[in-house]
Amino acid sequence: MIDEMKNDVVIKAEKLSLTFETNDGPVHALKDVDLTIKKGEFVSFIGPSGCGKTTFLRVLADLEQPTGGSVTVNGMTPREARLKRAYGFVFQAAGLYPWRTIAGNIKLPLEIMGVPRSEHDARVKEVLELVHLTGFENKFPWQLSGGMQQRASIARALSFHADILLMDEPFGALDEIVRDHLNEQLLELWARTNKTIGFVTHSIPEAAYLSTKIVVMSPRPGRVTEVIETTLPRERPLEIRETQEFLNLSNRIRDALRAGHDDA
Amino acid sequence: MSGFRKNVWPVLVVVAVIIALWYAFAVVLNSNWAYDKAKRGGYELTFTELVADTWTQKKPRLPTPDQIGEELWKSTGARIIKKWDRTEGKPFWERIAKVAGDPRNLLRHVWLTLSATMLGFVFGTGLGILLAVGIVHNKAMNNSVMPWVITSQTIPILALAPMIIVVLNSIGVSGLVPKSIISAYLSFFPVVVGMVKGLRSPDAMQLDQMRTWSGNKSQVFWKLRLPSSVPYLFTSLKIGVAASLVGAIVGELTISQNGGLGARMLQGSYVGTTILIWAALIAAATLAAVLVSIVGQTETVVKKRMGFVK
Amino acid sequence: MMLVIAALFVWAIGWGINIWIARQKPGRWQSIVSAAIFGITLILMWELIVRGLEVSPVILPPPSMIFHAFVTNKMTLLLDFYQTFVWGALTGYAIGCSAAFLTALAIDRSDFLKRGLLPVGNFVAALPIIGMAPILVMWFGFGWESKAAVVVIMIFFPMLVNTVQGLSATDSIQNDMMRTYSATYWQSMFKMRLIAAAPFIFNGLKISSTLALIGAIVAEFFGSPIFGMGFRISTGAGRLELDLVWAEIVVAAIAGSAFYGLVALGERAATFWHPSMRKQR
Numbered sequence: 001m002i003d004e005m006k007n008d009v010v011i012k013a014e015k016l017s018l019t020f021e022t023n024d025g026p027v028h029a030l031k032d033v034d035l036t037i038k039k040g041e042f043v044s045f046i047g048p049s050g051c052g053k054t055t056f057l058r059v060l061a062d063l064e065q066p067t068g069g070s071v072t073v074n075g076m077t078p079r080e081a082r083l084k085r086a087y088g089f090v091f092q093a094a095g096l097y098p099w100r101t102i103a104g105n106i107k108l109p110l111e112i113m114g115v116p117r118s119e120h121d122a123r124v125k126e127v128l129e130l131v132h133l134t135g136f137e138n139k140f141p142w143q144l145s146g147g148m149q150q151r152a153s154i155a156r157a158l159s160f161h162a163d164i165l166l167m168d169e170p171f172g173a174l175d176e177i178v179r180d181h182l183n184e185q186l187l188e189l190w191a192r193t194n195k196t197i198g199f200v201t202h203s204i205p206e207a208a209y210l211s212t213k214i215v216v217m218s219p220r221p222g223r224v225t226e227v228i229e230t231t232l233p234r235e236r237p238l239e240i241r242e243t244q245e246f247l248n249l250s251n252r253i254r255d256a257l258r259a260g261h262d263d264a
Numbered sequence: 265m266s267g268f269r270k271n272v273w274p275v276l277v278v279v280a281v282i283i284a285l286w287y288a289f290a291v292v293l294n295s296n297w298a299y300d301k302a303k304r305g306g307y308e309l310t311f312t313e314l315v316a317d318t319w320t321q322k323k324p325r326l327p328t329p330d331q332i333g334e335e336l337w338k339s340t341g342a343r344i345i346k347k348w349d350r351t352e353g354k355p356f357w358e359r360i361a362k363v364a365g366d367p368r369n370l371l372r373h374v375w376l377t378l379s380a381t382m383l384g385f386v387f388g389t390g391l392g393i394l395l396a397v398g399i400v401h402n403k404a405m406n407n408s409v410m411p412w413v414i415t416s417q418t419i420p421i422l423a424l425a426p427m428i429i430v431v432l433n434s435i436g437v438s439g440l441v442p443k444s445i446i447s448a449y450l451s452f453f454p455v456v457v458g459m460v461k462g463l464r465s466p467d468a469m470q471l472d473q474m475r476t477w478s479g480n481k482s483q484v485f486w487k488l489r490l491p492s493s494v495p496y497l498f499t500s501l502k503i504g505v506a507a508s509l510v511g512a513i514v515g516e517l518t519i520s521q522n523g524g525l526g527a528r529m530l531q532g533s534y535v536g537t538t539i540l541i542w543a544a545l546i547a548a549a550t551l552a553a554v555l556v557s558i559v560g561q562t563e564t565v566v567k568k569r570m571g572f573v574k
Numbered sequence: 575m576m577l578v579i580a581a582l583f584v585w586a587i588g589w590g591i592n593i594w595i596a597r598q599k600p601g602r603w604q605s606i607v608s609a610a611i612f613g614i615t616l617i618l619m620w621e622l623i624v625r626g627l628e629v630s631p632v633i634l635p636p637p638s639m640i641f642h643a644f645v646t647n648k649m650t651l652l653l654d655f656y657q658t659f660v661w662g663a664l665t666g667y668a669i670g671c672s673a674a675f676l677t678a679l680a681i682d683r684s685d686f687l688k689r690g691l692l693p694v695g696n697f698v699a700a701l702p703i704i705g706m707a708p709i710l711v712m713w714f715g716f717g718w719e720s721k722a723a724v725v726v727i728m729i730f731f732p733m734l735v736n737t738v739q740g741l742s743a744t745d746s747i748q749n750d751m752m753r754t755y756s757a758t759y760w761q762s763m764f765k766m767r768l769i770a771a772a773p774f775i776f777n778g779l780k781i782s783s784t785l786a787l788i789g790a791i792v793a794e795f796f797g798s799p800i801f802g803m804g805f806r807i808s809t810g811a812g813r814l815e816l817d818l819v820w821a822e823i824v825v826a827a828i829a830g831s832a833f834y835g836l837v838a839l840g841e842r843a844a845t846f847w848h849p850s851m852r853k854q855r
Contacts, residue, residue, distance in 0.1 A: 426812075
């Protein structure tokens with residue numbers, strides 16, 4: 001039983017700390033963060049700016065080095081996990097290369113990782129279909145709207161079949177209507193692929209709508225103040241956001257955020 | 265301390281490496297002459313002797329930095345002291361005049377080049393700004409003149425220098441003016457291009473804002489366009505002042521009897537004294553660095569006053 | 575006097591047409607036509623005023639005379655062009671640009687070298703390097719080699735500074751992205767950084783294209799075989815053969831802008847994706 005649970009754990013952080021040395025003295029971006037994420041979970045990180053939610057995600061991706069504690073991704077160090085290409089990362093901005101077409105952008109990680117060329121077109125087709133961008137293969141990124149660019153960037157993160165998807169405020173720069181639409185599509189994609197998703201956001205409804213687990217964080221020092229398990233069913237139409245259950249969940253998140261704010 | 269290690273230290277190391285390479289190249293480039301001399305004298309050169317010889321030749325192919333430094337002192341400070349001592353007993357002003365008029369003093373040539381550069385730079389910049397204002401306000405002028413201004417940036421207008429000097433000389437204009445004309449037209453074009461960009465830099469929102477206040481054309485110009493163009497102007501001025509100096513020097517190459525740094529370089533190349541050329545070159549480089557940094561400092565101060573930088 | 579009045583008349587007509595054109599709907603050809611009319615007007619006025627005031631050809635020859643000199647001295651001009659442009663400027667350009675590019679790649683991995691070389695490079699780029707010409711002529715002789723050498727040292731630092739800047743043009747998201755893919759140094763260099771650097775590299779190539787011709791011509795003022803564009807300009811000016819000098823300047827102008835234009839065309843093809851180029855597509 002215990003063994004089985006262990007196999008299920010994808011990400012495990014223990015007493016994880018990260019301190020930046022700046023001219024104004026040390027900044028505790030993360031302090032003693034304990035967190036376990038299991039396979040197939042959709043985990044949102046929410047909190048005010050400076051609470052370390054993005055830093056935590058970047059530590060998982062081996063983009064920042066922790067200064068204390070330990071963290072494993074698929075049982076490996078983040079560095080090993082990165083070299084094994086264990087995760088796809090979606091940044092705040094789409095970060096597509098303007099000189100490559102959408103198909104070319106999706107092929108980029110495949111070229112770097114040495115996926116045989118014969119497979120490229122099939123992969124492009126597969127992931128573009130997942131993000132509903134079929135038919136845009138030969139467009140350049142700058143010929144697409146912001147929402148479409150972000151979808152292409154998600155497709156690119158999916159193209160090499162990593163089990164984990166790390167997303168750093170991927171829809172932060174988009175307008176509300178596009179955002180709703182992409183949230184719905186992201187849930188659908190998660191249901192179809194059964195990936196483990198880590199999702200940084202500063203929107204309460206977004207966190208409540210998407211996640212199975214919401215990690216509420218607070219700043220100075222950056223730490224986890226509460227972990228909320230969702231009460232919503234896995235199947236979530238957009239209308240679920242008008243139910244009492246959803247509102248209760250949102251209120252719980254809001255209260256947790258406020259509590260973290262008060263003692264800061 | 266950390267700023268020093270991060271920014272100044274690497275530059276010092278690079279400069280030190282360049283100087284070391286310089287001495288090494290001096291050995292390589294001057295060795296032929298040393299070997300020849302040894303052969304004629306019928307003696308063998310040890311490595312130390314070779315190095316010592318290559319670093320102290322009278323007419324080396326590549327003089328060492330210390331030889332150039334020595335020449336710089338001999339042709340500036342040492343000459344002033346010499347002239348001053350020689351005119352002992354004469355009235356004070358006469359002595360000053362003698363020192364200032366010394367044709368073999370490098371500083372005098374620096375002054376000649378500098379004055380031609382500044383005269384040309386001021387005129388070139390002034391005319392450039394005027395033309396830019398015209399181009400921005402007159403569509404016909406923009407359509408017809410601007411493409412030629414841009415094209416002129418791609419052609420070697422410096423090639424006109426000898427002709428301008430000769431022609432002006434033949435109609436009796438000589439001295440400072442011909443050099444300044446070359447300086448002026450070299451600084452003119454960058455200033456036009458930069459100023460047109462700068463005067464057009466206010467965005468649609470800022471211009472619309474002016475419209476909502478019903479500002480007239482001259483108000484828009486003085487209160488919006490001209491202040492917004494300042495950063496662009498300084499960028500052009502830095503290019504322009506360096507170009508002006510090059511113009512003056514190339515002008516002096518063509519008509520060397522009036523003196524100036526270009527004339528010194530030419531003189532050095534005629535008599536085959538590289539040390540002379542290098543000294544003039546270092547003087548020109550220093551002059552360029554000083555001029556550009558004066559413009560740069562002014563830029564920092566003006567931009568700070570105007571609130572472009574924090 | 576009649577000719578001078580005619581010149582003023584030509585000016586009035588040309589300017590009138592341009593004002594009329596400026597009032598029309600803006601179109602693609604508007605500026606080109608306008609610029610052409612302005613150019614033609616200037617040349618006509620030049621011709622008419624020089625003839626009308628009977629300016630001596632040793633001061634300013636009329637355009638027709640320059641054209642005549644151009645046609646009758648075709649072979650001389652071609653030889654000069656070949657010597658100065660193809661041998662002096664182009665060889666120097668190729669050597670200087672590739673040397674600067676390779677140096678930029680070589681110092682890319684060392685932050686220390688970049689910190690040290692960039693300020694030095696920026697400083698040197700503002701110096702009157704053309705003054706090195708007499709020294710290089712003494713070292714490399716009167717042939718094209720010394721001209722190429724002048725070109726190399728003139729363009730090395732502007733090109734180096736631009737390339738180094740270009741190699742740091744990728745933003746942090748693009749760099750992090752490459753890291754999440756565990757890309758190697760050379761993978762991220764070839765698949766991302768060199769391409770992102772293209773606008774800067776081409777900027778360096780454009781600046782260098784102008785400097786190359788200037789360097790090659792001015793270096794010839796210090797010593798050259800008895801041909802070459804700079805030789806012809808300086809001796810022609812001395813002998814008051816101004817029509818030939820002007821013809822040579824016309825060649826220099828055409829060569830200079832054609833060279834620049836070619837580099838700009840290459841830039842447009844290589845950086846079609848850059849925001850500054852997209853409008854033109």
